[in-house]
Amino acid sequence: MIADPQGTVLVLFAIFCRIGSCIMTLPGFSSARIAVNVRLLLAVAISMAFTPLLFDTVYPRVSASGASMIGVIVGEILIGAMFGLVPRFFVLGLQFAGTSISMAIGLSSPGSGDVLEDSNETALTNIISFAGLLILFMLDFHHVVFQALVRSYAVMPIGGMPDAQKMLITLTDTLSATFLLMLRLASPFLIFGLMFNVAVGLVNKLAPQIPIFYISTPYLLLGGLLLLYLSISALVVQFARYFPVIFDF
Numbered sequence: 001m002i003a004d005p006q007g008t009v010l011v012l013f014a015i016f017c018r019i020g021s022c023i024m025t026l027p028g029f030s031s032a033r034i035a036v037n038v039r040l041l042l043a044v045a046i047s048m049a050f051t052p053l054l055f056d057t058v059y060p061r062v063s064a065s066g067a068s069m070i071g072v073i074v075g076e077i078l079i080g081a082m083f084g085l086v087p088r089f090f091v092l093g094l095q096f097a098g099t100s101i102s103m104a105i106g107l108s109s110p111g112s113g114d115v116l117e118d119s120n121e122t123a124l125t126n127i128i129s130f131a132g133l134l135i136l137f138m139l140d141f142h143h144v145v146f147q148a149l150v151r152s153y154a155v156m157p158i159g160g161m162p163d164a165q166k167m168l169i170t171l172t173d174t175l176s177a178t179f180l181l182m183l184r185l186a187s188p189f190l191i192f193g194l195m196f197n198v199a200v201g202l203v204n205k206l207a208p209q210i211p212i213f214y215i216s217t218p219y220l221l222l223g224g225l226l227l228l229y230l231s232i233s234a235l236v237v238q239f240a241r242y243f244p245v246i247f248d249f
Helices: 005-025 036-064 069-104 123-138 141-155 164-206 212-241 243-247
Strands: none
Touching: 005 036, 005 069, 005 141, 036 141, 069 123, 069 141, 069 164, 069 212, 069 243, 123 141, 123 212, 141 243, 164 212, 164 243, 212 243
16 A cells, blocks of 8 residues: 555656656657657656656655645756757767768758658668667667666756756767767768769869769769768667767766
8 A cells, every 4th residue: 555645646757757858859769750649658657667766766855845846847857858868969960970971972862751750861861860770779778768867866866956057068068979970980971072072073174075973973872872881880880889978978
């Protein structure tokens, strides 16, 4: 028998605020292809699973604060959203790398429907971003995120407003590290595209009467796709390997 039903419900609701806001922004779980009801039930199920682990930590703060549940709700939503945005920025960085690769090898055709979201992306960007997210799920990246959420109650206790400066520093550091990593992953294609276009420009200067654009495009596509065939496995593996490093803040 539950000694304090009201306090237990408040504990569950407080945990749900942090878990739910994290799932709302977590890559894969927050995809437009997943129904809202499924995401809601998933957040409730995970919150109920975490309640026995976090009850002794959350219950004294929820019952003793006596007050301001609105402040608790706002603080928990902000903390959970931050924990979801860190991996989301990391996955968005892979989409940025895929778009850069598409432009560098001349494969920037009109965008089609995104596999994950309601937006337009090129076919190559869809392949790379979906492969990267699939690898993360195969490596159970959500376990890392949920483990960090459980540990966050010791660093960011419930009941108080989070430090906005530290949260912004965390997000900006994530963006900076993600940009440098994606630039490194896309660098072979960027260098190839730059060298190819410089060479084509020199040929065009030497023989301006030749329609070099129509002649060079197939070679640019062929070289870019061959380079992609040789390096896409290493690109996706490096992306998955650096996720724990990026998320370990």
